Amino acid sequence: MGNEMSNGTSNENTYPVSSRGPADHDVRDQILHAATEHFSQYGYVKTTVSDLAKAIGFSKAYIYKFFPSKQVIGEMICANCLREIEAEVRAAIDEAERPPEKLRRMFKAIVEASVRLFFRDQKLYEIAASAASERWQAALAYEERMQQLLQDVLQQGRLSGDFERKTPLDETVMAIYLVIRPYLNPLLLQHSFDHASDASAQLSSLVLRSLSP
Template sequence: MNKSISKATPLRGPADHNVRTQIVEAAEEHFSHYGYEKTTVSDLAKSIGFSKAYIYKFFESKQAIGEVICGNCLNSIITGVKDEVEKASSPSIKFRHFFKKMVASSVELFFQDRKLYEIAAFAASENWAPTISYGKEVKQIIETLVREGRETGEFERKTPIDETVDAIYLVMRPFINPLLLQYNLDLAEEAPSLLSALVLRSLAP
């Protein structure tokens, strides 16, 4: 079934970042305990001591709050991955670190905070804006690594770079997409090294 792609939910109402943060933190706590689908805006309002109408001055829907939480979670993964990649000395090693860290961070989220992981999986199934941005960020990292590898002579240059990036992303997707990873957890430990080796062999000049 085709899912409609959601656009980034615009901020609304007063630009009081402290109140927004308070709402998001309360929502994250509720989602962690009860799950995204079982938590209502009324539940959040009661926990904070606000009226439901007041929350709607800041967020137009429960999904809008969920998108902020999901975005923060996925952004933290990307930040950690970029830091890990920077430690490596060559494009090949960077790619290995990149794949391994991506999978490890996703698995860690799955086991440490299952309810928040479920938000990310739900967001992926509904094509929420943060998950679309997440996919673009991952592809951008891949493209950067491929370009660097071509410049240093480690990787072949004949294949169009967009095809190369898309192919690598598809190889990684079952282990980094929140919706798909839950079905591949039994392979998550060995997949990064095996698939990285396969991809790197295909990139060899």
């Protein structure tokens, strides 16, 4: 495993394949699917690229043609999971009309989706934990998008008069993000799991009281 592990640089390209044809795209998807299955069974840390090659029936060199390291494979799998959470959160926000309800739904969707995705498969959880601890680009980009989504809701609330406007917006965004971060970050989520069922309602109520004009 040693030499096949990436050094974990966060600026490594998450999507290394640029303009390949349909056949190559299918092979890449096949590798990702097999990797997901293998990681689910044996864990991300214990699996090597050689293990994946044997499981798929490809040579290790052929896998490296599509993915320069195991981390890149893990990043793409992690990114897919994070997109699922983000899509669910966005859908929940869009269902509400007023900013306060949007914020409540955002908290609820984040907690429920994160808990479900990160704990339905303990082996795949290792990938999310690695992404968070090593600051993979997929995890960093996800955090930025969630902060932007939160900022959008807060801006709407300020324009509608539902939220106070005295505190600098960036300061408010970061403060609220830190409140919900234990349910977004898998390393923190494992310590917040016992309170997850009540967290979204209690935390969103607390935040909304602080936002009152």
